[in-house]
Amino acid sequence: MVVVLSHPNPDGFGSASARVAVDALHAAGHRVTLLDLYGEGFDPVMSREELHRYQSRTPDTSGPLKRHIEAVTSADAIVFVYPTWWSGLPAVLKGWLERVMLPTVSFDFDGRNKVRPALTNIRRVVVISTYGSPRRYVTAVNDNGLRILARAFRLTCGLRTRVTRIRLFSMDTSGDAGRQHHLRRIERRMRAL
Amino acid sequence: MRVLVVHSHPNPDSFVAALDRCVVSTLSGAGHEVRHLDLHAEGFDPAFSLFERLHHTGPPEEKLAQFPALAHHVDALRWCEHLVLVYPTWWSGLPAMLKGWVDRTFMQGVAWELPAGANRIRPLLTNIGGVTVVTTHGSSKFVNMLEGESGKRTVSRAMRFMFRRRAGFRWLALYGADSCSAATREEFMRRVQRRMEHLS
Numbered sequence: 001m002v003v004v005l006s007h008p009n010p011d012g013f014g015s016a017s018a019r020v021a022v023d024a025l026h027a028a029g030h031r032v033t034l035l036d037l038y039g040e041g042f043d044p045v046m047s048r049e050e051l052h053r054y055q056s057r058t059p060d061t062s063g064p065l066k067r068h069i070e071a072v073t074s075a076d077a078i079v080f081v082y083p084t085w086w087s088g089l090p091a092v093l094k095g096w097l098e099r100v101m102l103p104t105v106s107f108d109f110d111g112r113n114k115v116r117p118a119l120t121n122i123r124r125v126v127v128i129s130t131y132g133s134p135r136r137y138v139t140a141v142n143d144n145g146l147r148i149l150a151r152a153f154r155l156t157c158g159l160r161t162r163v164t165r166i167r168l169f170s171m172d173t174s175g176d177a178g179r180q181h182h183l184r185r186i187e188r189r190m191r192a193l
Numbered sequence: 194m195r196v197l198v199v200h201s202h203p204n205p206d207s208f209v210a211a212l213d214r215c216v217v218s219t220l221s222g223a224g225h226e227v228r229h230l231d232l233h234a235e236g237f238d239p240a241f242s243l244f245e246r247l248h249h250t251g252p253p254e255e256k257l258a259q260f261p262a263l264a265h266h267v268d269a270l271r272w273c274e275h276l277v278l279v280y281p282t283w284w285s286g287l288p289a290m291l292k293g294w295v296d297r298t299f300m301q302g303v304a305w306e307l308p309a310g311a312n313r314i315r316p317l318l319t320n321i322g323g324v325t326v327v328t329t330h331g332s333s334k335f336v337n338m339l340e341g342e343s344g345k346r347t348v349s350r351a352m353r354f355m356f357r358r359r360a361g362f363r364w365l366a367l368y369g370a371d372s373c374s375a376a377t378r379e380e381f382m383r384r385v386q387r388r389m390e391h392l393s
Contacts, residue, residue, distance in 0.1 A: 008240075085295075091296055098288065115332070145343075155339070
């Protein structure tokens, strides 16, 4: 199991929900790798050199990204924990996708030069996110962060990979009860994974 | 018209960078006032920080004092009447660099405000009457439809809702850019140029 956390505040609610997820997965007997992107100061910017190697299909998979790549290519499930900003992923998480989901890592090309998924080891994608806006507004603007993970990213996993979503809307006004409910849901769903 | 052009591609020799130059020169040639932000060239930091999180609802001056590099971005946003975004679509969305630009510059007091007691934000960038996207997708239109066009919806909805009521939205996208011919690219460049000549 790999948990990818992208939250700027280690004392914030997002980080707390990641801890709940990690503990519940541990308790259920899974081996868990936590990738705390803000914690390790992950740089989300795709450089010119990196993009060149991406496009020529010769990415550097042994450099500083090696640990991330190994965690992802050996995971049965991947859990994303992040706040939704402007209906999408925080730049740090979006940049993580761009830099780690490389050709030969998350997808490959078949004999006819067609893109084929390479992360067939991942059977479950879990999206845990918080929103300042109410559900109605998020539905109206579209949950683009979820969509990137549940569609674009999932296309690199197996066909039968399922998506679990655990979302807390109106988090600024949902009060303590709403937050506790969210944490309990995370715990329950992670234990049953 | 006052137009802000934001470019987000790491390689100045890329097709997207060429599109960006075409946009800027065509707009200037057509008599518009243009400001240009090249995020990679200026080394923009797209990571929304702990400070910004903690001062999320505070006045913009607080954040601009902490991060002076954001000041000319905020100025340009408040100044422009039209916004043009030039970027490659990656993983069906905005590149992290550009998403981070939105995360950080669309701050409280600049792009929106939250009136006391409300749980819905109110737009402040009402100086912006339209937004145009110039982008390339490596994969086909069909694949992007399956993936749900997150980038398109981020701009046409989440961002545009901070602009003037009924602000225009124009989507200029080249699909299948990884495999298309040079002629197709040139045709797309001409399309972009025509659109910029007639921007209104």
